[in-house]
Amino acid sequence: MMLSTGVWAGVLLLQVLGGNSFKVPENDNRTFVIDYDNDQFLKDGKPFRYISGSMHYFRTVPSEWRDRLRKLRMAGFNAVQTYIEWASHEPEPDVYDFHGILDLETFIRTAQEEDLLVILRPGPFIDAERDMGGLPYWLLRKNKDMKLRSSDPTYVKEVDDWYVNALFPKIKPLLYANGGPVIMIQVENEYGSYSACDYAYTTHLRSLYEEAFGDSVLLFTTDGAGTGYLKCGKIQDVYSTVDFGAGGDVSSSFEPMRLFEPRGPLVNSEFYPGWLDHWGEPHSKVDSQTVAKSLDDMLKLNASVNMYMFHGGTSFGFGAGANLGSSYQACPTSYDYDAPLSEAGDPTEKYWVLRNITQKYLPLPAGDVPPPSPKYSYGKVNMTILGSVLQLGNLLKAVNATYPLTFEDLFVSNGIVVYQTTVPFRTSNPAKLSITEVHDRAYVFVDQQYVGVASREESIYDLPLQSLPNQTLTIVAESQGRVCYGSQINDFKGLTKNVTLSGQVLENWKMVPLPLTNITTFMMARNHLEHKIATSNGDHDSLQGTPAGGMSFYKGTFEIPSAPDHPQDTFLRLDGWMKGIAWVNDFNLGRYWPEVGPQVTLYVPRAILKQGSNSIYLLEQEASPCGVQSTCSVSLQSTHEIAGPTPDH
Secondary structure (H helix, E strand, C coil), rough: CCCCCCCCCCCCCCCCCCCEEECCCCCCCCCCCEEHCCCCCEECCEEECCEEEEECHHHHHHHHHHHHHHHHHHHCEEEEEECCCHEEECCCCCCCCCCHCCCHHHHHHHHCCCCCCCEEEECCCCCCHHHHHHCCCCHHHHHHCCCCCCCHHHHHHHHHHHHHHHHHHHHHHEEHHHHHCCCEECCHHHHHHHCCCCCCHHHHHHHHHHHHHHCCCEEEEEEECHHHHHHHHCCCCCEEEEEECCCHHHHHHHHHHHHHHHCCCCCCEEECCCCCCCCCCCCCEEEHHHHHHHHHHHHHCCCEEEEEEEECECCCCCCEEEEEEEEEEEEEEECCCCCCCCCCCCCCCHHHHHHHHHHCCCCCCCCCCCCCEEEEEEEEEEEEEEEEEECCCHHCCCCECCCCEEECCCCCCCEEEEEEEEEECCCCCCEEEECCCEEEEEEEEEEEEEEEEEEECCCCCCEEEECCCCEEEEEEECCCCCCCCCCCCCCCCCCCCCCCCCCCCCCCCEHHHHCCCCCHHHHHHHHHHHHHHHHHHHCCCCCCCCCCCCCCEEEEEEEECCCCCCCCCCEEECCCCCCCCECCCCEEEEEEECCCCCCCEEEEHHHHHHCEEEEEEEEEEECCCCCCCEEEEEEEECCCCCCCCCCCC
């Protein structure tokens, strides 16, 4: 998904094709500014325009960064734009992570080595179809009433600490003026689309940047191409840019920007070559020729453009967020985005069409475009049941409270929490169980009998059930991703309101969070469960999953040849499996849900594989293609399927 953080002496390093030696120009007077008189940027005093592409370092494994960046450069682009995700870098208060897939500095240095300038978008809110729009979940724990993206002092304090104590010291040496590739930094993100419209907040953010960096970097904002968006998105002394997709009249789309920035370069900071997906809805596609024409039209106006996304990548783990349209809409693991580079980093037909446009305006680098990565079908992998979620829960520490606690109260960022209570009274037959405002999906059991599913997506909050006094009611709650856009990003997870049975509030809850986000703890618990099952002679009669084998863990192993060209990229196909989470070699690939589509397979990057024995673990929540004592399988194939069938389509 490190190099040291020192200031590099000299200036932008120009890579010599075919090697890693660099020439450092003697002139260190590096500037990147706006020439308002001539409606253009000036780089080192000379007219400049960028054609940039978005790529998120946290959506691509580090070993592939250079490949993706080089393909971007070879398409004629001269800059890369990336968000910085606060939630990933500070998963808990004052706990910072800039390693591996989060090694921001190495990503930026690699871009510089590939002759790319860098545009940063540090939020703090980023949207990007990420959980809670990239804001840390623990903000909701610190203050349940915190007004996010506002001048609420409790929120501003956390932003200040993140920026000043952790992020800014890493960014400053990477600024163009200091010898790095960073030419521009965005302040907030599409703030004109947020209901708060808090000028005190956005002005404060601008002041933070100015105090940290002075005038050594150009600050900008991005908003939709409408005067209503720019009205609240505009920040004094920060350059306003707009975003819009393909197919419309380009000149008209830039008109709102010109109302707020009468002079200066035209900039589209998010030009969409594709669009995002939701589970259960068809995969988004945008015609290549339509995208090419709009790009050409903008470049004819001498506009600078950033393509969002050039390479979408993958929302590994629990990174994917959700939207609130007419209903709750969770985003899939794939962030392919119908971009010029596929999720696996391969040039698409759109790549070559757009390259033909960019070369009309900027010279293409010498050399060949790197080829697609090799793909391999490692074949069928037999899976065997390991044990159920409830069996694992019995081995973990529980939290007790009168009323159910949210994930946030339980220090759980994402995943699954098991809620249990005892039915204290006699009910009608059947009784109505009401799980109001479940966020986002809940599997209900009475003792070991499966009752059904409550779903935020489908607005199913009431279930009929039969129960007797002293029976155990179990609700397994799943987070499917926090809302990433709009006024309801303060999206608490789990049982967010009290649960009633026959109209009476249930009390005295035991809650067990599954440690799915902490791989070390998860492996220990999983191994403990496996040992317990093995020492009980493999007796699965007491399994507490769904009758179809859901709410259970499965494991399998497969071999990769000891050959120089292995391992290779592959794709995990889960025919017959319904919904769950997949790990390969204890790397969380993300959520799968082929039953609703459109994503059918999960991308498995070669970097997480190894020659010899490899492992696959599944947490299947609903139904497996085999009985609890049978062997069933998944497969690893050489082709990706992200445009599969969806309900009613």
